[in-house]
Amino acid sequence: MFGADGRFAYLVTELSAEVMVFRWDAQQGRLTLAQSLPISAAGFAGVKSGAEIAVSGDGHFVYVANRGENQIVVYRVAASGTLSEIQRVASDGSKPWSFGIDTTGRWLVVANQESGTVNVLAIDRKSGLLKSAGRSVKVERAVTVAFVVG
Template structure:
């Protein structure tokens, strides 16, 4: 069965925007790679049933763009300054959220009845941390908790913020402090247990958190994404959970690897394996819809690595890295929506 795969990219070099390809679940072959739409550095994407929402950079302005499923522009909303780094879609409220690493702002948008993107609200975060990359607040992720609060990972101040949404307006509810200098980047919730898994960019770790609802977290345990003897520079990037809720995968930029963890509900997570990514600076990773494969896109070596995945052990077996995708930093199938 063939599935449609989307790539978000920087457009500092060869890339021209959002790319699309076909992925054959049976053979693991990727075909018909093509430019889906021209867009300035669409580094992250989010999907609704009828649209694709993208980060957008145009002539010194940053914001978001909305496209229909045929690649036709619906609308673009830009402001002076750098673009956000993360975007997500809220199907229940039909809102779009962004996190801006550079301006320390989180924003809420909606599409009005005339299919125009409108800014509903925004908040500017404050704070800092001890790491050189923590000179100010750096929100890096926006997404929903299981009970529909908006969660923000602030890499700059080592905090998780939760917000209540009232008529599209943000009301801050809670703040959870992570380990100083860890740099929380992305998070996934366990769909069946009150647990969350937080990947930290700056100290290359995963925190296992207990989620008590209403935005409140407790820390359970922490584990490294790297081999004990690794001494080089690394920045952890993406974190994804298998559909059977048994394994986590994390990409390591610098060590250039994919770490696999087994989820132990009663005792946190345990390291299964750390597999070379077969490329330079693996950014985003995703699991195929049938969960038989893992795909990793590399920002600097401009290609995609494909791995066979063993559903029983979680282990990855390298298949190929022959497909060239320029400056890719996001990869996902449309049905694997937030």
């Protein structure tokens, strides 16, 4: 997933549960690792698992699904492209597999595979922070959310 300016790429790993930042050299076609952070909280002893990743439309925030702790982790993007964690919020279900940010940038919709729920989180576009919108739909084995612009 590339940031808004195309200079940095962001990747989440599934089994090691890390978020990685790469610098992109378009002339050389080369990615260079700039940062790697664990998405699990310090001291978490359960099974670690990363899933979805998205960058806000303005490029100021990165969102990562943390399946191991049933959370969405929010990061602020520095001018250097590096990330700093600003929030951990419950996905309002179990095993957040995928999520999508709607075209207005106001809503993050998360598919929780194990609990069979699709939940809506509100995005504060200024701070990047999330909060539950209190909206949920039962969908058996929900695994993918996508918004289609057409």
